């Protein structure tokens with residue numbers, strides 16, 4: 001069993017607090033992704049779980065056992081790093097077997113575990129190569145193999161795909177998903193890439209500045225962002241936000257928004273072009289981008305207020321054209337003065 005419980009977890013370097021009180025449960029077998037902007041503390045939190053960083057305050061339990069002061073090797077976790085951290089002078093097979101040898105695992109068992117991992121990760125033809133003779137994706141598969149053979153209860157991934165090109169990232173992402181399906185182990189995965197977070201996670205933990213902004217399924221974060229930060233972090237292009245305290249006051253009536261609503265948010269694919277003279281507001285097209293399956297329209301409501309909408313790829317709009325825009329009530333997200341969602345929950 002590898003349920004993780006973090007209770008008021010804190011980390012300081014000197015007088016600077018980096019992790020500012022994290023309460024979180026990760027269920028046994030769950031795929032949990034820590035996501036957030038650079039410097040928010042994702043890696044630090046993961047390294048604290050791994051035992052590579054001391055915990056300044058709070059309690060970390062894995063499988064019901066307090067782990068704060070337990071050595072990394074005794075936590076039942078294996079970590080896969082962005083940098084692969086392979087031994088250059090060892091072959092693929094030797095790299096994968098290394099930890100088992102150190103732990104004095106019987107030879108036959110090492111054979112068995114390594115062969116299993118090699119097959120699972122399709123490394124059969126590469127076992128006698130050295131890391132320098134491998135591509136980035138192959139190196140990362142070896143690093144994952146090394147983690148698998150230790151049979152950990154929990155896998156910790158620290159931005160494992162960051163050094164790979166776009167195509168390989170997508171491929172490795174699906175491999176990691178399949179690995180989770182197959183091993184059914186708890187996995188915690190750090191990324192700053194919201195697409196990775198959305199596609200891999202059972203549970204997303206969105207962090208900012210050492211605190212949790214929102215925890216939920218990918219669907220929760222996309223459909224019901226709990227605050228302006230979550231609304232703008234998840235989804236690309238970003239959600240459009242209109243401040244109703246100023247020149248968008250009229251939207252309150254037109255879009256029938258609650259009195260508590262200070263900001264209204266509408267995703268680019270939820271903005272529709274209305275017949276001229278109708279719609280909630282008008283904008284002037286600046287440029288359009290053809291994406292193959294859609295067309296992104298960049299427009300300006302006024303000099304300070306850009307807006308982005310996603311339209312069918314065949315939509316023809318010349319720069320300078322005026323468009324009337326509208327959105328259905330169920331696609332409008334309302335946020336209060338403090339940035340929290342109206343009718344939170």
Ligand SMILES: Nc1ncnc2c1ncn2[C@@H]1O[C@H](COP(=O)(O)OP(=O)(O)OP(=O)(O)O)[C@@H](O)[C@H]1O
Pocket residue numbers: 013018036037038039040041042043044045192
């Ligand atoms: N050893 C250290 N001493 C002092 N500050 C540190 C140390 N390690 C990390 N930090 C600071 O802690 C904060 C969180 O760092 P961390 O690496 O966890 O962020 P991150 O969210 O993983 O960012 P990134 O996506 O850029 O890797 C940063 O502001 C960083 O500068």
